[in-house]
Amino acid sequence: MTATAVAVTTTLVGAGVAAVAAGRYAADAALRPRPGAPLPGGPRLSVHSAGDGRIALTRSLASLRPGTYGLAAPGVHAAVGPVLADADHDPDTVVRRLLSVTHGTLDPGTRVTLTPQVHAGDPRTALGLDHADVDVPGELGALPAWFVPAARDTWVITVHGLGAGREHPMVVMPFLHRHRLPVLGLGYRGDLGAPQPPDGLGHLGASEWRDLDAAIRYALRYGARRVILHGWSTGATMALHAVERSALADRISGLVLDSPVLDWRTTLRALAAARRTPAPVLALAVRAAEGRSGLRADRLPPGADPGALKVPVLIFHGPDDTLAPWEPSRRLAAARPDLVTLQTVRDAGHGAMWNADPDGYEEALRRFLTPLM
Secondary structure, eight states, X not given: OOHHHHHHHHHHHHHHHHHHXXXXXXXXXXXXXXXXXXXXXXXXXXXXXXXXXXXXXXXXXXXXXXXXXXXXXXXXXXXXXXXXXXXXOXXXXXXXXXXXXXXXXXXXXXXXEEESOOOOSOHHHHHOOOOEEEEEEETTEEEEEEEXXXXXXXXXXXXXXXXXXXXGGGGGHHHHHHTTOOEEEEOOTTSTTSOOOTTSOOOTTTTTXXXXXXXXXXXHHTTOSEEEEEEETHHHHHHHHHHHHOXXXXXXXXXXXXXXXXXXXXXXXXXXXXXXXXXXXXXXXXXXXXXXXXXXXXXXXXXXXXXXXXXXXXXXXXXXXXXXXXXXXXXXXXXXXXXXXXXXXXXXXXXXXXXXXXXXXXXXXXXXXXXXX
């Protein structure tokens, strides 16, 4: 082999090794849990002014979205309501109702992110709901959970998803409590206060569902006769895994799936891209993430076999979710109209279906849950 050929081969091998390394790095960035951290890719908004129940934010598609949201920044959490269209404002700002400031201050110039997490704290401090801090025995150790008691013997187990923690599902706790449904708000592997995954990575529900299975066992041990699983994002994926694979699936009476991750390749690609993975290595990053997380190409994702569903399912999803495309949700609903109801929510990002239309969300939830209570 000539010196030139050797040099070319060495360069190509080096480039290949570098690309593989970059792919693995990007895969880790996409899969490594960041409990409570906002999902990447959301626009940062500047606070222009705040006070007297109003806040002016940078004008953008995000800040104009209808509904109720949290505002997050290091050391800051607040909740905002609808856009106040009649309020005086500069052309480059949007004025929204300021509902509360949980902690920190909203000084002019503060950079905040709009988040589906409206509440901070626990059910008692955030919502005035009595609750118990409980430990659910899981295969990796004790899993932290909140139990909000109520009169019925059908429990709702809430499971958060990507970029969230137990605080996100608190948006539905007042509704569930009004309907006398006990709630078990689960924290699972990778969460703050929970055991860490052995490899330090999230698996988009493929392994985490076993923690949900442990929560089902806990609920049945402590008084539940049936359970309803209400999951967001990868939490919704965990719920589908549980109803398909759990030995206790016959005690699950229904599923509520909010922004379910049913196409893991698209989600992995979006996560890697949002964390500034160079476009040339995105495909490598997805393959590396599949390998590291055990999401094999020859394994069907949950929900891929509509015939396997045996319980009623309510899906909240919409076309503006760029992290988990809603087309698989549409296909699932079309394939099983006898069991699956799709509630289409527009102008809502990933995991923010309640936020975009709280009243509509809760009315759909009421209709779905009433025969299951």
